[in-house]
Amino acid sequence: MARRTTTPPPPEDFEEKIVGIDVEEEMQNAFLEYSYSVIYSRALPDARDGLKPVQRRILYGANELGLRPDRGHVKSQRVVGEVMGKYHPHGDQAIYDALVRMAQPFTLRLPLIDGHGNFGSLDDGPAAARYTEARMASAALLMVSGLDEDTVDFVPNYDDTQYQPGVLPAAYPNLLVNGAAGIAVGMATNMAPHNLVEVIGAARHLIANPTCSLEDLMKFVPGPDLPCGGKIIGLEGIRDAYLTGRGSFRTRATARIESITPRRKGIVVTELPYLVGPEKVIEKIRDLVQAKKLQGISDLKDLSDRQHGLRLVIEVKNGFNPEAVLEQLYKLTPMEENFGINNVALVDGQPRTMGLKELLRVYVDFRTDVVRRRSAYRLAKREERLHLVEGLLIAIVDIDEVIQLIRSSDDAATAKARLMDVFDLSDAQATYILDLQLRRLTKFSRIELEAEKDELERAIEELRALLDNEKLLLKLVSTELGEVAKAHGTPRRTVLLESSGANASATSATPLEITDDPCWVLLSSTGLLARTATADLVSAEGSRSKHDAVIGAVRTTARGEFGLVTSAGRMVRLSALDLPTLPPTNGAPSLSGGAPLAAYVDLPKGEEPVTIVPIGIDAPVFAVGTAAGVVKRVTPDAPKNGEWDIISLRDGDRVVGAGVAADDLDLVFITTDAQLLRFPARSVRPQGRSAGGMAGIKLATGASAIFFGIVDPAKEGVVVTSAGSSGALPGTEGGSLKVTPYAEYPPKGRATGGVRCQRFLKGEDTLVLAFAGNTPARAAAANGVAIDLPPADGRRDGSGTPTTAVIAHVVAPVAGSVDPDVDPDVDPDVDRVVDPASD
Template sequence: MPQRSKTLFDAEINNPDTDVDFAREIVPVPVDEEMSESFLAYSLSVITSRAIPDARDGLKPVQRRILYSMLNMGIRPDGPHRKSARVVGDTMGKYHPHGDAAIYDALVRLAQEFARPIALIDPHGNFGTLDDPPAAPRYTECRLADAAMEMLAEIDEDTVDHRPTYDGDSTEPECLPGRLPNLLVNGTTGIAVGMATNMAPHNLREVAEAIRLVMTKRRPKPTIDQLLDVLPGPDFPSGGMAIDSEEGGLRQICESGRGSIRLQAKMAPVKLTRSRKGIEVTELPFMVGPEKVVKRINDLIVDGKLPGIHDARNLSDRHHGLRILIECEPHVEPEKLYYDLFRLTPLEETFAVNNVVLVNGVPTTVGLYDLCRHYIDHRLNVVVRRTRYRLGRARDRHHILEGLITALDNIDEVVAIIRGSDDAAEARERLQDALDLTEVQAAHILDMQLRRLTALEKQKIIDERDELIALIDELEKLLGSDQRQRTVVLKELDELVEQFGQDRRTEIVAHQDAPVYEATPVEELTPKAEGPCVVTLSTTGVVGRASVGGRRRSQFGRHDLLTASVEADLGDTVLAVTSAGRVIASSVSAIPEVSGRSRGAGASEVFGTIRSEAVLTLVLPGSDPLALVTAGGTVKRVDLSDADKGRAAKQVIKLKPNDKVEAAFCAPDTAEMVLVSAHGRALRAPIESISVQGRGASGVRGMKLKNGDRIIAAAGAVGDEAVIMVGANGSVDITPVTDIPATGRDGVGTQLDGGEPLAMAVIAPAADLLAEVDDNGKPAKAPVPFPLESGDADHAVVLSVGMPRW
């Protein structure tokens, strides 16, 4: 600390009453006055230098500086991509003294095709999606796109004014020549202080027609209806459907620059299976990502706010584009779900337009006509300044060529003057006096090469002079004719349409023509559910339900047996446990009924499983804890009290790589678990030795396996069960569970046979293990010797549980 400052500081600390002046002059200023002046300066800076685009080129300062910096760096469409970090650094160091994150974000927006119809930067690398951010600038590369070159074209021909950069080292353009009507085509968004802008993108072909109408029909100027005929509304790169409001939102936007419209996704019903339909979404509202939609729908399903919908999946890819599949519950018509989907999810959004732009540095809200007029005025000014520049260059060149021709016509005199002069200055003066030349002409004569003395070179000079005379005449006519200037603007605009024009992607729908979807009562989306029934699962993965009561013979197909069954009510929920460790809920009423020759439907169809998993068993919510046993010997118990909440599948065990769930069963704490391995070893342990864990846990080791052994069967036992083992050679061995020594978990088990590999194993009560074989050795279907009553359902459906037909 300087000595004087330290002395003043010590004086104030040691004697607070001492009057010490820290400034030469103290000017009292009211707080409200200082805040208003400072805030005003800050707000004006944000409005004019950061957030609001210029009406001429439709660019914010940071966007303009990025493009200008890339042009000066030579990063053009015909060259290689360069690191985005280099562009950000050059822009920040030379033109835009703000944060690198903000500059990179603006650069990314200029390159994202889903954010603007015509990108100004050609990206290379991960520039993000609607759901994911882009990679860091050190990983991505970029270069100017062809459209950006149209924005920057002729910038070196004195077409726009330049101003000093923030440090005064160089200059930057106040706006770009902007041959492309960027503001109308790409739109923009920005938040300033006390105001904001949100401009919709439009179709280039329609914008060109609107500009042509404004340019050619000046008195009287075009009406709103005439403008809407050629440019009916925004055209978003994501497509979708734009619905005009009842109050005429599109007309209001065109007229005043403010208004709102509804954006809806494009959806179509699709048939998934015989009993289930779905909704396919192929286009979304502007700036809405598919993952956002899928997450919102699935969250609403879990909360029970979207009845009639089973699941939503994002099936988009780079080959087929956007595709979201919304799966309905069985026998539910998709059209009945549209109302809730549009009301509760981002499948419908409102786009509020607020056309605030800088006109001569002043924030102004403008309509479609004014936007077209500002573009026309800017382009006419660019054409005039460009023509003047080119005319001046042509006249200068013509002046030089006239001097060269004069020199060639008097070459002997020119040579004599040059040879007789002491230096170049004397030769220049003597040439000017002798041939009536200007200083510029004389200087170029002295610089003329000897090869220009040939007849061929002289003819080239004469031809170039004649071409320049014609060009000068054409440029002078262009400067003198307003109609010619307008024709040039329209011609250049037509060339852009030919190069960058695209078909309309967003469908414009009038309010009276828009489809109307009404709310569907919940009872219509949920099938009537009443009455007891039995839900069964067979070995071939067929799930079906049958009403309890009446006499029915078993109708299994060949090589098909029941593996699981539960008795429930039509209004209940049944849970399917899969080999992937997932629990999937389905309403009992949604399961196909067993009738006639139909035995139900495939479990993958009913529960929506993936190809690599199989349904192992069926359980009811609120049952005893579910025990899961994997092929690798891991055992886990999980509570099923909330497994029926929502329709989405729930992962209930964290599996190791290449492991799968081999068996699943519900058992009380008083039961025992029995595990059987492929090498014929069995382990018997109390089930309560396995603690109940949460869904994200991996479980504990139940049995130690050696030499490539794996678990092939597991079940809960209460006393009279038996283990039936079928060897790979066809032998069958039955061992009561009570003959297996009871041990704790994590043991190696007991060898039950001679160590031969097993083909399969079944653990079930001996009374339920029945098989009937006729005299010719063929299996026969066992008749049910009693009516299928409610109390006997379990006994009826476990006849031959797990027994193959051999």
């Protein structure tokens, strides 16, 4: 039977007191305290290091445990326990969820945790913390580097028994690179990830030009770069977000239409929108098909694996237009999602909504302060060490007297006092001498001390100069950012498109018939392919829009074929019918409605597209030039297989240029040591596909060809060169630019050395960009934004003019295109553009 207990009576002197409170006021105060805690201690990231408190504590705890990338993994539960016990007074599940997110490559653009085990996927959660292992990723070392050099302030932990950093030093703008998501009380944040190289490029530009505009920064950061790749449709919302801190954009899956069977086509999805898993898409498609809201799909297979990545194959029924079915998938399924940007972060302890420039300014100011504090700490340490070394040198000079003085003293305190009095030493110097080991009293030790003293004095002088000169300090910050980008930068994964192109409508009748009308196939400098009407080519070449700098154009028909020339000397056969058609516009059409080249051909790592050329029996002879100075004119015959070699390259060589080369045109080489050679194309006899070509230009030792092209000598031409340093980070410095009339360069014989095309200035040792072609020439940045070129002027061997514009491509009208000064004849019967030269 259970024992019954009673409450003991209160003591005799106990007096009961009840305090009345206002319930409304108490609830308001409690809710305000809760809101404050959520906003400042849990949900919102700091604008300086881009981390929430739990993420910061995880990185600091892992750093204190020594979990560096060069050491072994440990159980995730050990990291969680360390963080929970010392720094983060919340549940272990919340800490582990944050750790998992920091390790997922599909969530962060630059993961901070190197996870081992099942850390989940877009459709499934991770394994328990006792089953997974973790350590710091290489990017996390950049976040904590300098913690031991008084770069940031430390604050007490939740029970005042430990100290933790209030912010991490953050050697790169983590908030923009990895983004953030959090829901607080009355506010939320949702920031998209960006490319590390692009963000650092914008930060360095802001350091060099504090008054720059948003348009200048967007030349470096054109838009988010999502970890999963995909496409971003519409850039206006991105600009609004960069300006005001709020905006939205649409993310779209990467899909292409392939032949699944000889008689049936399908849609192959290789990339999905940000944080959308394949199972979610599959389930939605099946529900729509069962509800008969989506027609034209006969089968759906998930062929994804770890080796090849995502691959969803959607088989389309015969009689349905695959393009129309794909548009319905974008409209009805998560293959197209909207991402709302809300750039809210803590600045000086207060939540603020910021645009791109404000975010970069906060980080640059913080990083400058970190480098300043680090330099001051190193200066103090070196001054302290120099003080001890000077005292030790004094003792070594009179070492016998020092030893006699110490031996004759009664105790250590007396010896220290006598040393300070006799040799005029400080307390620290005397203590250091008393602690001296006898092995340091050799002649060699004195030499080492004198060398150390000289080195310390030089370091102190440099650090003082750095702290006294704000420009030197900012230059150091910019240089360190450039080194981070060079070591940890990766290519852009997400394709930016200004518009989605024309929509099609699904039909259960016969497929949409496409007539075999003449068209032009265009390849842009950003790797976009599209086809357009013949009359639109002139406008496309002259437009100022993004992503429309044409580097290759082929005259063909809608059902015709063309060839892609690659840097590995290969030709890949492609069909014009598979390309998107640019919609007609009143003004200049933009290639932003095109499709990325990767949607049609998978090039191996290191192999890049060069240009596109016509193929077939009636195709003209085209020429290719290589970095080793080899030139070859290739006969137009093409095999029936999908790809073939057009030149036999030696080991280490690559194709740098190609194009249609008739006998009356010039072939032009430009080398890294600023030599230009032009010679007639007729001097190179056409060869078969297996031939290795012939000598095009004689190269100096260590030089290589940076450009090969075809120029019509009967028309006005121009030569554009840009010199710089071979040790500079590519794409970060404009160098010196020079634009010269093509006629200034005399023709020479094939296999000669050519003539000099630019004189190097101090600090320059190579050409970083070269181009020769007919006018009007256009320049473009790496993201396709047009850059104005100065008019052609100057001597052919003169030096360039320094410029801040970073030019990635220079293009000119493609040989054989429609002359903008001549109206083409139009046949009214077929409504096609007719080339007068073909009559």
